[in-house]
Amino acid sequence: MISNMQKLLLIGNVAERNNLIKKLHKLGCVEVAATPKIEKMTATDIQHDIDAYKLKLAKLEFCLETIKAYKPTAQKLVKEQKIDYIPVKGKGPFQIRPLITFEDFQNLKDIEVDIFTQINQLKEFSDKIIALRADTQKQNNIIDSLSPYANMNIPFSKFKDTSTASVLLGEVVKTKIAELKKIEEFGGVYETYEGIGNSDGVAIVIDKAKRDDIQEVLSQIEFSVCSISSELTPEQIKINAKKELEEIEKQRCLAIEAIMTFENIVDDIKRLHDYFALEIAKAESANRTQATKSTYYLEAWIPEGEKERVDKELEECPLSLAYTIREPLESETPPTFVESNGVVAPYESVTNMFSVPFYKEIDPNPSVAFFFFLIFGMMLGDAGYGLLLTLGTGIILALRKPPKGEMNLIKIMFMGGISTTIWGILFGSYFGLSATDYGIWCWFNPIEDPMPLLVLSLATGLLQMFFGMAINMVALIKKGQPVWGISSAFSWYFLALGIGGIFGASYIGAWAKTAGIVLVAIGVVLLMLSGTFGKKGAKKVGGALASLYGIINFFSDLMSYTRIFGLGLASGVIAMVFNEIASVISGMMPLKFLGVIVTIIICIIGHTFNISINALGAYVHNSRLQFVEFFGKFYTGGGELFTPLGSQMQYYRIGNPEDRQKKSKQSKKA
Numbered sequence: 001m002i003s004n005m006q007k008l009l010l011i012g013n014v015a016e017r018n019n020l021i022k023k024l025h026k027l028g029c030v031e032v033a034a035t036p037k038i039e040k041m042t043a044t045d046i047q048h049d050i051d052a053y054k055l056k057l058a059k060l061e062f063c064l065e066t067i068k069a070y071k072p073t074a075q076k077l078v079k080e081q082k083i084d085y086i087p088v089k090g091k092g093p094f095q096i097r098p099l100i101t102f103e104d105f106q107n108l109k110d111i112e113v114d115i116f117t118q119i120n121q122l123k124e125f126s127d128k129i130i131a132l133r134a135d136t137q138k139q140n141n142i143i144d145s146l147s148p149y150a151n152m153n154i155p156f157s158k159f160k161d162t163s164t165a166s167v168l169l170g171e172v173v174k175t176k177i178a179e180l181k182k183i184e185e186f187g188g189v190y191e192t193y194e195g196i197g198n199s200d201g202v203a204i205v206i207d208k209a210k211r212d213d214i215q216e217v218l219s220q221i222e223f224s225v226c227s228i229s230s231e232l233t234p235e236q237i238k239i240n241a242k243k244e245l246e247e248i249e250k251q252r253c254l255a256i257e258a259i260m261t262f263e264n265i266v267d268d269i270k271r272l273h274d275y276f277a278l279e280i281a282k283a284e285s286a287n288r289t290q291a292t293k294s295t296y297y298l299e300a301w302i303p304e305g306e307k308e309r310v311d312k313e314l315e316e317c318p319l320s321l322a323y324t325i326r327e328p329l330e331s332e333t334p335p336t337f338v339e340s341n342g343v344v345a346p347y348e349s350v351t352n353m354f355s356v357p358f359y360k361e362i363d364p365n366p367s368v369a370f371f372f373f374l375i376f377g378m379m380l381g382d383a384g385y386g387l388l389l390t391l392g393t394g395i396i397l398a399l400r401k402p403p404k405g406e407m408n409l410i411k412i413m414f415m416g417g418i419s420t421t422i423w424g425i426l427f428g429s430y431f432g433l434s435a436t437d438y439g440i441w442c443w444f445n446p447i448e449d450p451m452p453l454l455v456l457s458l459a460t461g462l463l464q465m466f467f468g469m470a471i472n473m474v475a476l477i478k479k480g481q482p483v484w485g486i487s488s489a490f491s492w493y494f495l496a497l498g499i500g501g502i503f504g505a506s507y508i509g510a511w512a513k514t515a516g517i518v519l520v521a522i523g524v525v526l527l528m529l530s531g532t533f534g535k536k537g538a539k540k541v542g543g544a545l546a547s548l549y550g551i552i553n554f555f556s557d558l559m560s561y562t563r564i565f566g567l568g569l570a571s572g573v574i575a576m577v578f579n580e581i582a583s584v585i586s587g588m589m590p591l592k593f594l595g596v597i598v599t600i601i602i603c604i605i606g607h608t609f610n611i612s613i614n615a616l617g618a619y620v621h622n623s624r625l626q627f628v629e630f631f632g633k634f635y636t637g638g639g640e641l642f643t644p645l646g647s648q649m650q651y652y653r654i655g656n657p658e659d660r661q662k663k664s665k666q667s668k669k670a
Helices: 014-027 047-079 102-145 174-186 212-220 234-287 304-316 345-354 365-380 383-400 408-427 451-478 482-503 510-530 538-560 562-587 592-633 657-669
Strands: 005-013 031-033 165-173 189-193 199-207 295-303 321-326
Touching: 005 014, 005 304, 014 234, 014 295, 014 304, 047 102, 047 234, 102 234, 165 174, 174 189, 174 199, 174 212, 295 304, 304 321, 345 365, 345 408, 345 592, 365 383, 365 408, 365 451, 365 562, 365 592, 383 408, 383 592, 408 592, 451 482, 451 538, 451 562, 451 592, 482 510, 510 538, 538 562, 538 592, 562 592
Parallel strands: none
Antiparallel strands: 005 295, 005 321, 031 295, 165 199, 189 199
16 A cells, blocks of 8 residues: 655754764655755755765766676686686675665775775776777778788888889779779879789879879779888788787786776675765755754655654654654645555566556555456466476575565566466466366366457456456545546446347347346446536537547457467467477487487477566566556556665665574564
């Protein structure tokens, strides 16, 4: 549910403001709000401190990104035996944020100088690699420029004018070399040097008096004058350039090796990153206050359930302050803090991915959790896949023991695996094998009889859409608009029942058709009535008629639930196809044991691919159904997530490891 929020109003000694904010951080349940303008008080301006912290944070992020960026290159260079680098042993996948005590966190300031000194050293190596990259490009450009003169054994300096002749050295595209003969008409001579690539080197000698006469010919053949002036031959220059590249590569390897030594301080960098992220949050909180020379005024939001704890801590606090805690005013919009149990909490990430719930809005997360769980299993629909998904994610959760709010995707997949197992048993599908072939009970097999799955998909969609309308009805009733709420929801209920009665009359009886027509008529009237609310004059008529257009949107939304049918069939068919491929190839093997091995390999690869791609598809398409078809019926969204001081930490969590061990022991005893 969405927690009621309380407003903390506090006045204190301006010299103790930072200590008070540290106290609020330690409480971990207070979000400092922007304070309105107060007469005879001025807004606090410590933006320079915030900018300084952000600069430090940027340096820490640069260090982490640099080490991460060069790690693949370092691992490659190790394989090539170019550097000595032993990677720091990682913590493995699916890690939760480790704990750090409040005292240790506050003492991180002590390592700041040492860490930033090392970061400056790392930056020097990073800058050196950038400079070496430019030098590499320069040498490669030199080698490329020598391509037309690959077979020229004369130093470039030899090609210079004499007292009577002009000597030109350059390059010409191979396809235009033949046109050089035009130069002979002006008394010039030339020699070509076969190059590597599209151009050849050309040396031209002509009387100085006729130099300008051949300019047109040179333009036609796109003669490009050589800019190299060296006492060395092209081959000698190339050898020197390659030696230079080798030296640059050695320097680059040494710089990368040096950068990777900083991997040993990554944990400290992450701790300091969280420290300064929180320092920024604290400084921004202080920046939101109003102050005089001696006092400051602060406003903050706290969840209603934390009111007593905050009251007690502030009451016992030795700081000079006065405060009160009150209900939010009508003009105030508190941030949204959702309190959910362990089952519903992971689905908050799905809802927040779309939009944070608006304060005082009906919490959509319990209904999202139920329908997401239900639909996920229908989309995957194989008991074998569900069992593997549950076991795999269950082992991860058992080993890592993630706290609330972490590894939400794994938790969703774990519950999705349970749903998939249940639906797989109902559908009689076990790794693509049909339960009916082995005498095992099932409700129905979608591969053999797909229509029940289509009906079930549409029925699930109708149920979810109607549930969303019911939530909207309750919300409107709470706002004091019961007629609007009831008419907007029951119009669709009557329409659905009426249409069902009309089409089901042949099975139920003739009376059902009459009742269905009456219900449809009532539904249409209520639908038009719901379209008139909030409108005046002629706009009421327009709204009533426009609401009828909603019937088209309703059925369009309902048809979207056929994706449950499509994905459910797809996973089953693909599984069956892989089984068939394995069976056919196995039958082609000359020895039986080879056939068994091939079958196992194909099934492992095929089913792993199928469960991966279809589990992803179930998550994505399921989310889409929640966002568009379900939320479109009632959800407002647009809220601001409650972010208390302390929630800005990215890599660590503040707490005591002993407390966690006690909780673990208590849960085991229970």
